[in-house]
Amino acid sequence: MAGFSFTLNATDGAARTGVISTPRGQIRTPAFMPVGTAATVKAMLPESVAATGADILLGNTYHLMLRPGAERIDRLGGLHRFMNWDRPILTDSGGFQVMSLSELRKLTEKGVTFRSHIDGSRHELTPERSMAIQRLLGSDIVMAFDECPALPADARAVADSMRLSMRWAARSKAAFGDRPGHALFGIQQGGVTHELRAESAEKLREIGFDGYAIGGLAVGEGQDAMFGVLDYAPGMLPADRPRYLMGVGKPDDIVGAVRRGVDMMDCVLPSRSGRTGQAFTRRGVVNIKNARHQDDPRPLDEECGCPACRGYARAYLHHVFRSGEIIASMLLTWHNLHYYQELMAGMRDAIAAGRFGAWEAEFHAARGEGDIAPQ
16 A cells, blocks of 8 residues: 655745645645534535545544444444545544533543533543544544643643643554554644643654644634744644644634644634635625625625535525525535635645745735625
8 A cells, every 4th residue: 555645845934835645645735624523524515525625634533433433434434435535534533522522521641531522421532542443434644642721721731731642642653553554643732832842842753753733722822822833833843744733723824824834724614604604705704694795796706616606696695594594504615615725725836936925915915805795
């Protein structure tokens, strides 16, 4: 089986563009990964997600272990066959969801015991169990099991959590074993403290991973603090491996992260916003539920080629959203995912051409007029 590799094709300042190669296909970087939490990107068919330009999806270990169960998915042929997606899949380790969703969580050196947010059933998640679940799912990119404290948090608690995560990272590496064609990513932690981030990065490099994630951000610290960490954190990680910023984010978060050297991102925002009536455009966010759109014959974005913009007016989208019709979620989600992938493609082209700074200035200059009514 062909292996996993990363080729860096061009840089422009700290911004990078390249290709991650896997047996299931190539991932062009910078890459945005739509989130398929429960083996589906909500309101989208897999082929529709692929049509937006997505090279890879994210699945969720925590949700899939609870329902329908990793063993069941394995018996049915693995996650790719189960959800009809033949391109690469990255699965997170479950650590963040255990922190944010589960009830009665108990943390020990061994792992975490918790009660399901679905039915209250008791479960244990350890580095070894997380690796076993992700193996059963058939993930192409596996995330090490970590502990992610919400911010703000006590400095001692952040330090203790980071060091626990590093011990778990070593156990994750041992449990992952030798799996040609599959990759294991370590996760840097340390909150917003430079020294802790450096300590975490050093330990991860000692263990050795196929890629490295920047975790513990977008958990309440705010954009300025996040960018403050990203000014140095990516440079602490090996330059010849992919760098993945977890759980980010809004378009301007993504652009700022790429400028600082990030290669991969994921977020539920484009699909969740589509279901709540928000559309991302070159000129900013359109809130389609607003009354100003009820007589507007324009598309969401005149320059967009997605099905929502090619075939439907804002007035129609306003109508079906206010009427609670399912097509509203489908069209707005498709548009948002298309916009995010065009954003990534624009950055890849700009980095390759050595004009990322000019592209970024144009991006910011165009925003701010998304919800303006026609004259």
